[in-house]
Amino acid sequence: MSYVKATEVLPEEVLNIIQKYVEGEYLYIPRKKCNRKAWGETTKSKNKTAERNLEIYRKYQEGTSIKDLSEMYYLAPKSIQKIISKIKREILQKNAS
Template structure:
């Protein structure tokens, strides 16, 4: 993230009003239109495919521990993925 000087883009009156609340400190101003996580990259798709693969491997007999080692995850993470995949499949079946 790059920073922009407020003096370069905001009117002096607005800067003075903001200084009443955050004089000299950095603040984050979010964008108007918030984008969902993972929309700019393939990460969301990658994780979805990985999690489905983990579930399929579990259904074929691999243990949580084996999956944790194979995917470099904690056992708790694998268990969370399995639980979420099971719930998602139950929702789709309804």
């Protein structure tokens, strides 16, 4: 997120109205709902996490324990269990259709 000078983008009338409420402070103006981006859409985080999760599942299938996976990926055992369960569900759904 970057900052933009209000004086450079807002008409003076709008700036005067805003100054009645906030003056000399930073103001965050959220995106409209229709313009919001999903998590990971602008970075590769979503894809990297999905790849990591598939790797965790593959290693689990090969016999690596949840405790060992937890230590390898610096995640709580419960998080590892959730990842494995989610991927199992996805595979079952994919095979059912």
